Each structure stands twice: as structure tokens, then as C-alpha cells.
Amino acid sequence: xxxxxxxxPPAVLEAQDVAVHYGGVKxxxxxxxxxxxxxxxxxxxxxxxxxxxxxAAVTRLVPLTRxxxxxxxxxxxxxxxxxxxxxxxxxxxxxxxxxxxxTVLENIQLGADLRAGGGGVKxxxxxxxxxxxxxxxxxxTGLGAVRSARPxxxxxxxxxxxEIARALATRPRVLLLDEPTAGMNQAERREVSQLMQxxxxxxxxxxxxxxxxxxxxxxxxxxxxMKSGELVTEGAPAxxxxxxxxxxxxxxxxxxNHA
Amino acid sequence: MSYWYxxxxxxxxxxxxxLLLALSIQFPLRMGVFSFAGIGSYGIGAYAxxxxxxxxxxxxxxxxxxxxxxxMVAGYLLALLVSRLDGLYLxxxxxxxxxxxxxxxxxxxxxxxxxxxxxxxISTLQTGQVILVCAVVVVLLALSERGxxxxxxxxxxxxxELAVSVGIRVIRMRRMAFVVSGALGACxxxxxxxxxxxxxxxxxxxxxxxxxxxxxxxxxxRSWAGALIGSVIFTWLPQVLQAVGDWQTVVYGVIVALTAxxxxxxxxxxxxxxxxxxxxxxxxxxxxxxxxxxSEEPGGDSAPLEPLSEDVPTGGTR
Numbered sequence: 001x002x003x004x005x006x007x008x009p010p011a012v013l014e015a016q017d018v019a020v021h022y023g024g025v026k027x028x029x030x031x032x033x034x035x036x037x038x039x040x041x042x043x044x045x046x047x048x049x050x051x052x053x054x055x056a057a058v059t060r061l062v063p064l065t066r067x068x069x070x071x072x073x074x075x076x077x078x079x080x081x082x083x084x085x086x087x088x089x090x091x092x093x094x095x096x097x098x099x100x101x102x103t104v105l106e107n108i109q110l111g112a113d114l115r116a117g118g119g120g121v122k123x124x125x126x127x128x129x130x131x132x133x134x135x136x137x138x139x140x141t142g143l144g145a146v147r148s149a150r151p152x153x154x155x156x157x158x159x160x161x162x163e164i165a166r167a168l169a170t171r172p173r174v175l176l177l178d179e180p181t182a183g184m185n186q187a188e189r190r191e192v193s194q195l196m197q198x199x200x201x202x203x204x205x206x207x208x209x210x211x212x213x214x215x216x217x218x219x220x221x222x223x224x225x226m227k228s229g230e231l232v233t234e235g236a237p238a239x240x241x242x243x244x245x246x247x248x249x250x251x252x253x254x255x256x257n258h259a
Numbered sequence: 260m261s262y263w264y265x266x267x268x269x270x271x272x273x274x275x276x277x278l279l280l281a282l283s284i285q286f287p288l289r290m291g292v293f294s295f296a297g298i299g300s301y302g303i304g305a306y307a308x309x310x311x312x313x314x315x316x317x318x319x320x321x322x323x324x325x326x327x328x329x330x331m332v333a334g335y336l337l338a339l340l341v342s343r344l345d346g347l348y349l350x351x352x353x354x355x356x357x358x359x360x361x362x363x364x365x366x367x368x369x370x371x372x373x374x375x376x377x378x379x380x381i382s383t384l385q386t387g388q389v390i391l392v393c394a395v396v397v398v399l400l401a402l403s404e405r406g407x408x409x410x411x412x413x414x415x416x417x418x419x420e421l422a423v424s425v426g427i428r429v430i431r432m433r434r435m436a437f438v439v440s441g442a443l444g445a446c447x448x449x450x451x452x453x454x455x456x457x458x459x460x461x462x463x464x465x466x467x468x469x470x471x472x473x474x475x476x477x478x479x480x481r482s483w484a485g486a487l488i489g490s491v492i493f494t495w496l497p498q499v500l501q502a503v504g505d506w507q508t509v510v511y512g513v514i515v516a517l518t519a520x521x522x523x524x525x526x527x528x529x530x531x532x533x534x535x536x537x538x539x540x541x542x543x544x545x546x547x548x549x550x551x552x553x554s555e556e557p558g559g560d561s562a563p564l565e566p567l568s569e570d571v572p573t574g575g576t577r
Contacts, residue, residue, distance in 0.1 A: 059424060061420055061423070061424070080423070080428070080430075081423040081424060082422075082423045082426050082427055082428045082429065083426075083428075085423070085424060085425055085426035086426045090424070090425075091424055093421070093424075097418050097420075097421045099410070099413050099414060099417050099418070100417070101413060101417075102410060102413060106410055109407075109410060110410045110411070110414055110425055111425050113407045113410060113411065113425070113426075113427075114425055114426035116407060166425065170425060170426065
């Protein structure tokens with residue numbers, strides 16, 4: 001997996017020198033990364049290091065203070081967030097965000113609705129989303145048994161899977177996952193990791209924000225370390241985790257090496 | 260028709276007009292847009308229909324349609340103007356829109372008939388036609404509560420940020436809410452003006468804001484059926500409450516306050532919960548026993564590097 005830089009596949013999504021400032025708070029301050037086609041990139045960083053804000057900036061949910069965002073080499077920092085979704089960028093959120101009154105199935109259909117086409121008046125009469133996309137997402141995330149349950153009846157880990165399924169149902173080219181396994185047990189984490197690797201083998205470009213270092217090392221092709229909104233280092237997972245600056249920033253005094 | 264129908268014709272007509280009025284507030288509300296512009300549109304529709312009928316002798320539906328077009332354009336422009344507002348501030352701004360229209364009506368000279376309003380808007384509009392229009396509107400709105408459109412409206416209300424992340428153009432949806440609200444409000448106003456053959460500034464003022472909101476709160480804010488329940492109750496209640504005379508308003512207030520406190524989902528919500536509970540008793544959902552709430556932070560977050568044991572992690576276990 002340690003492909004040398006020059007043999008790297010083309011970048012599907014690229015962020016350069018991204019900064020997001022809220023008044024005097026510099027949540028993200030000059031961070032950037034490249035998502036290479038069909039690879040999994042991970043962002044490693046302690047709580048409050050700006051990972052989620054960076055994801056929000058990349059998905060156009062918060063405005064950039066400065067920086068460049070590019071999809072397929074084309075700048076998109078004026079594209080509305082909804083259009084970005086139509087161009088194949090899907091994401092999950094750090095907290096579970098499901099619609100409480102809809103069933104699991106309907107929550108996933110909400111993702112597939114994106115590919116149903118036909119805006120305006122036509123959408124008024126359209127009943128079903130793309131059924132194949134929905135069924136595929138349900139099968140992949142193992143949610144068949146709870147499809148007619150409501151989010152309030154699910155365990156946290158199950159609810160997180162629905163989040164992933166909804167994103168998958170949009171049939172994305174780029175999938176951004178913000179702590180998808182938080183609150184899951186080890187077995188569930190392994191399943192998510194395996195699912196991500198399978199999706200990668202099918203060519204899906206992914207970005208993973210996670211706290212579980214061993215899982216990230218297993219799953220990602222490349223890691224980017226972040227601290228206080230800035231880039232610390234990047235490279236092959238095993239090397240990044242061994243990097244003294246990362247150990248200092250992320251692992252703290254314990255200095256344990258999870259690789 | 261029967262004696263009862265003839266004796267209560269005005270109330271029957273009012274019920275359907277109120278239904279459209281309530282729906283004009285409810286539709287934007289379903290997208291989380293707290294807008295009373297539908298009431299202003301009611302005024303636009305009422306005056307436009309009356310003016311077109313009295314001055315130009317337009318047929319009923321053309322006169323009503325003219326008002327709807329004006330109100331839809333006004334709704335769109337208003338949506339652009341208040342696009343940055345939300346919640347209470349949006350509510351206030353749209354009430355201001357309604358009040359401004361009342362002032363325009365009072366000071367509109369011979370066009371609006373000033374404080375006296377307009378008389379003699381005699382048309383061929385039949386009660387049956389009103390009911391037919393309501394039926395079409397209800398079918399369209401019922402469709403918007405199901406399937407793809409229903410999900411999208413729910414997403415826009417519950418979580419606009421999530422909505423855009425799955426490709427829903429939230430701003431466009433909200434603008435559409437203003438336009439639809441304008442059409443419904445103006446249709447209600449136009450029909451009422453032609454049924455009564457008259458319109459005055461008092462008919463389109465602040466009291467309608469209260470009435471429409473009351474109908475939705477008590478009936479239910481999520482579905483057309485709630486608006487129907489509310490419009491039936493609050494059109495016929497004054498009739499029932501004639502016995503208590505001046506205390507009517509007090510009884511009104513108590514009903515609204517009690518519903519808001521004890522059944523925030525309205526009478527429709529009560530009925531739906533009962534139905535759901537009955538169905539659930541017959542067959543619980545497999546593998547869905549634990550409860551999780553969407554807003555809670557996962558339990559593993561505080562100690563991110565510790566491997567989690569098999570049974571600890573669910574953040575929202577009951």
C-alpha cells in the first residue's frame with residue numbers, strides 16, 4: 001500500500017491551504033489534503049483540532065476564510081453544498097443525524113432520492129427513490145432486519161450504520177466519513193473497516209476522520225495528521241503514527257505506538 | 260339540498276375557506292418556515308378577486324386566479340427579501356407584511372374602497388366549486404406528504420444542513436414554500452370575497468393570523484388532515500359556544516393553551532400515536548430494542564485511544 005508519490009493516482013478532491021476562522025478563533029488554519037482516486041485517506045488529530053470543521057468546509061457547509069477546493073481539478077468553492085452532493089460527494093456526520101419520524105428505510109431513501117432525478121413539479125408526484133441503490137446500501141450495511149424501525153429504536157451503532165447507508169445510497173464518487181465508528185463495538189468497527197476496504201476496491205474514493213488509531217492504520221492508504229487546525233505531517237499510515245510530532249500532538253504523554 | 264345544509268351554508272363555506280387559509284400557513288411550517296405571508300396573500304386574493312369582479316366583470320375563477328398570481332409573485336419577492344431570517348424573526352417580518360397590506364387596503368382610495376372596503380362583488384362561484392378546489396388542493400398536499408417529496412420536506416424542516424448534504428436545494432424549497440403559501444392564501448381570500456360579495460380591511464387583518472395559527476396548533480401542524488380538523492373545529496365552535504356569550508374568547512384561549520401544553524402534535528398527532536401504539540403492540544420490530552438519541556456524543560469519545568470493550572460503546576443506551 002505504500003505507493004511512492006509519483007505513482008499516485010490522480011486527485012479527485014483536493015483542498016489547499018484551507019482556513020476557517022470564526023471571529024478570532026482559527027478552527028482550521030492552512031490545512032490541505034488530496035483525495036486520490038480509489039484510495040482511503042484518513043485525518044488523524046486530537047479532539048478540537050479542526051477535523052470536523054475542515055470536513056464542513058470541504059462539503060461547503062461553512063464558508064472558507066481562505067483556500068482552494070477542487071473537484072476533478074475544477075475549483076468549487078462557490079458551488080452550493082447541494083450541488084456538490086449532486087456531483088457525487090457524500091458525507092456522514094459526527095453525530096447521528098437521522099430524521100426521527102421516518103423509518104430506517106425512508107432515511108436511506110432520502111439519500112437515494114438524489115439520484116431519482118427530476119426536480120420542480122415532477123418531484124411532487126414521484127413516489128420511490130432508486131430502489132436498487134437503497135437495497136444495495138441496506139445489504140452492505142447489514143440493516144435488513146431493522147428497515148422498518150424508527151431511529152429512536154436503534155442502538156447507537158445501528159443508527160451510525162444508517163448514516164453510512166444513507167450516504168452510500170446517493171451513489172457517491174467521494175465518500176467523507178466523520179467518525180463513522182464512534183460508539184460502535186470492536187466487531188462493528190471491523191465491519192465498517194471491511195466495508196470501506198471493499199468500497200475502495202470497487203473504486204470509491206474515501207476520507208475517514210476517526211479516533212481509533214489501529215483501525216485507521218488498517219483501513220487507510222494514507223494518513224494526514226492535524227493539530228490546532230494545521231497540518232502536522234502526512235504519509236503512509238505506519239510512518240505517520242510513528243512520527244514524533246504526531247506522538248506528541250495526538251498520543252500525548254503516553255506515547256504509545258499503536259502501529 | 261337538505262334544510263340543514265341550507266341553514267348552515269355560510270359555515271360550510273367558511274370551513275373550506277378556512278381550510279385553505281390554514282394550509283397556506285401549514286405548508287411553509289412543514290419546512291420549518293414560520294411565515295404568515297399566507298394571511299397577507301389572503302388579503303391580496305380577496306381584494307384582487309373583488310376588484311376584478313366589480314370593475315372588469317371577470318369570471319370567478321379568472322378573478323381568483325389573478326389574485327393568486329399576484330400573491331405568488333409577492334410571496335417569491337418576500338422570500339428573497341427575508342431569506343436571511345428564520346424562526347421568530349421570520350414570523351415577525353411576515354406579520355409585518357400582512358399588516359402593511361392592511362394599511363394599503365385602508366388607504367387605497369377608490370381602488371380598495373378605504374376603510375369600508377368593497378361591495379357588490381357578485382359572481383357565479385358555487386359552494387360545490389369551492390369544495391372541488393379544496394379537494395384538489397388536499398390531494399396535491401397529501402401527495403407532498405408522502406414518498407420523495409414528503410421525505411425532502413421533513414429533511415428541510417428537521418435538519419437543513421443534512422438536507423443539503425443529500426442534495427436537497429433547501430433555499431429553493433423554502434422559496435417554493437412562500438409561493439405555494441401565497442397561492443393557497445390568495446385562493447382562500449378570493450373565494451371568500453366572492454362568496455360574501457364583499458371585502459373590508461377588517462376581514463384580512465391580524466385576527467386571521469391568530470385564527471390560522473390556532474387551527475394548525477389544535478388540529479396538527481404536520482398534515483393536511485390536521486388543518487382540516489382545526490378548520491372544522493374553529494369554524495363551528497363559535498356556533499356551539501353561543502351559549503356562553505362573551506366568554507367565547509376565554510374558552511378559545513383555554514383550548515389553545517391546553518393543546519399547546521399537553522398535545523403539541525395536535526389532535527391529529529393524538530390520533531396517530533394511538534393508531535401507531537395499537538399496531539406496535541401486535542408486532543415489535545426485530546433487533547431494535549435499545550434506544551439511541553441522535554444528539555448525544557458517543558461514549559467512546561472521551562477516551563479515544565482506549566480499545567472499546569464489546570459491550571460498552573452505545574452512547575444512548577436506555
